[in-house]
Amino acid sequence: MSGEACRSRREFLRKIGAGACALCAAGLAGGRARGAASGLSVTGEPAPGPADAPQPQVAVHDAMWFERLPDKAVKCTLCPRECTVADVERGYCGVRENQGGDYKTLVYGALCTMNVDPIEKKPLFHYLPGTKAFSVATAGCNMECKFCQNWRISQYRPEQVESLLVPPADLVRAAKAQARGALTLAYTYSEPVVFYEYMHDTAALGRKNGLGSVMISNGYIREPAMRQLCEQVTAVKVDLKAFSEKFYAEQCAAKLAPVLHTLEVLADVGIHTEIVVLLIPTLNDSSDELRDMAKWIAKTMGPDVPLHFSRFHPMYRLDNLPSTPVATLDRARKIALDAGLRYVYVGNVPFHEGESTYCPKCAKTVIKRVGYRTDLAGLKDGACAACGQKIAGVWTQDQALAFKPKAKAPAPARPEPRA
C-alpha cells in the first residue's frame, strides 16, 4: 500500500476516533486541492513552475460487470445504460474508466462523505429502528436527476471531490469502533451502484464481522449484479422517482422499466426492501399515477413493503417549483393505503402522524417517530404489543445477518485482465 494511502487511513482513523465522523460534501475539493502557485517566466513561454494542484485521490481497482469488445472497447454491464466505453473514456457515471481495454473503477474506497446517521434517515423504518448506520459515499451517479439533493457529490467526478482512501477493512473497523456501535453500514448519499465493487467487498467483510449493510439506491442496476449483491447486503431502499417513463426521461435521464425490474428482483430475492417516492408538484403527483404505482407495488412486492412519500424542496436544476404541499403527501398516503399497502409514510414533514408505524390490525401506534427519534414501546418481538399482529420488518441484528437470498446469484462478471 502506498504511503499516500496510509496517510489517508491515518487521517481517516483520527477523524473517526475523534468522533468527528463527517467528511462533509460541503468541503468539496477545498482542502486537498489548492490553487496554482506562482512561478516566474520572462520568455513568453511557460517556465517550469508548480502550477498544478495536488492530485486528488482516485482509487483505481478492477471493475466487475463488463465485457470486452473489439478495439480495446468495453461494454459496462453493471447498470441498464450498458455504456460502450472506448479506451481512455469513462462511462456515464464518470467513475468507471476504460484503461487500455481494461475496465476500472476509480472510486474503490475513495470516500467523499462519511457520517453516522440514524437508520431512519435513509429512510429505513422497518429495519433495526433506533440504530445507527455508518454511512458512506463516493462521487458519481448513473442518473442525472434535476432535483438531486446531493448533486455536489453525485454529479461530480472523483477527481473533483475531496476523498479519503478507506479500504473495506478500515471502514468495518471504524464502524465497529463507534462508541455506541453502528450495526449497519449504509451505502448512500450519491449512488452506490457506481461504487459497486467497494460496496460488495465491504458488505461481505462487514457480514463476517457482525455488520449488516444497506444499499440506498435508485435501483438502476442490471439483474445479475443486483442478485449477486444481495448475497452480501441485508436491506435495500429504492428511490422510485415516479411511475412514468416520461418523468424518468425528462427529469432523470433514465428509464422507469429497469427500476421496476429491480424491484421485482428484490421481491424475488426476498431481501428487506423499502421504497421512497419524492413527490414533486405537477411532475409526479397525480392521483392516477400514484394509484397505479401503489397498486403495482402491492401486487408485485406485496402489501408489507414500506412506502415513503417524501416532501420535495426546490433543489439543483429544479428550483422553479414550490415545496410539496403537505396535503399532497396526505393524499398520496391515503391512495397507497387504499390500494392495500399497510405501511405508508410521509417524510420530510416533522411531527406528521405519517412518520409513525401503526398496526395494520388494531391501528395502535407500534413505533412512534418524531424526526429521527423513535419510541419502540409499541413493538414487542417484532409484533404489535397491543394485539400481537406480526409487523413486517427486520427487528434484530441476528435476523438481518441471517438473511440469505432465495435463489442462487450468478457469479460476477469480471473478465481476466488482459495479458
Place this chain on the structure above:
Amino acid sequence: MGRRKFLAMSGIAAGAVWARVVGAAEAAKPAAKSRVVVIRHDALLADDLAPERVREVLDEAARALGGDAKAADAWARWFKPADRVALKVNCLGYPTRPAVALGLARAIQAAEVAPGRIVVWDRTGRDLKAAGYTLSDGPRGVRCFGTDALASRGNAGYAAEIASSGAIGSLFSRIVTDEATALVSAPVLKDHNLAGLSAGLKNFYGAIHNPNKYHDHGCDPFIADVCAHAHIRDRLRLVVCDAARPQYHLGPARRAEWQWAYGGILLGTDPVAVDRVGCEILERKRAAAGLKPLEADGRPVRYLASAEQRGLGAADLERIEVVSLGKPWQDVS
C-alpha cells in the same frame, strides 16, 4: 430564481432571438459564407516542431482568414490588448502538441496581448503534463495550467452555480468564467467513437465538470448546448485545429495506425464550419481507406446541425468557403 440565473437563462433566449432576427435579415440577401482556412505544410509534421515555425504558419493562415496584408492586423481583428485569452487544448488521446499551442500563443501576441494574459489550459494539470506541457503560472510568461489549479476558489476549479443551456446543466471551468475574455479552441482533429467527430466544438466538453453525462445520442444536442451557452458563445473568437496527423478511425484514444500525415491546421472564426470541414476531411480519408462513412458506421455527426440551429455557425459545406494554402485540402492521400 436568482438574478444571475435569470440573466444566464435569458441570455440563451436572447441569443435565439438574435439568431432569428439575423436570419430574417439575411433572407433578403445572399448570406456571406463562413471562411475556413486549411493550411498544409510539411514542417507541421516534424517531431521537433518549433513554436516559432508554427507561428509563421499561423500568421500566413490568419492573413488568409482575415483578408489582411499583415498578420498583426489579422490577429488584432480577433484579440485586443486588454483581452485575457484562454487557449483550450485537448489532451485526450493524441493531444494538441505544445509547439502548436505555444506557436499560437506567440501569434496572438502580435495583437499586443501580453503573454501573461494568455493561458493554455485543459481539465487538469495532470492531463497537460501527460501531453508534454510544462505547467506555469508566471505573471509575465504564457500561463499553462488545468482547471484544477483553481480549486482553491472552490468546486475543484469550477464555477459555483449550475449553468443551464438547452439539455445541459453544468459547472463551467473558472478559467472560462473568471479568467478569460476570449477563448480559442485548439483541438486535434480526430474520430470519436460516439460523436463521430472530435474537433473544435467537442473540445469544450473539457470546460464543464460533467461531460460524462452528455455522450448519449452521439453527444447531440449536448455539444451544441455547451457551446451555445454564453460562457462559450460570447467568448469564442477562433478555432485552431491541429490536423497534422488526424485520426480517422477508432478515436478518441490514440491509435497510430489510424492516423495519417495530413500536415494541416484548420483556422476559422466559425466553429461549426471548422468542424464541418474537419468532418469532411475525415470522411474523405475514411472513404479512401475503404472504411464506411461515419453515419453508416453508426455514429453520424449529429451535433453539427444542432449547432447550426443554435446560431453557432454554418454546417453546410455549400455555405462554407474553404481556402486552401499548400496542398489542396481535399487531398487526403
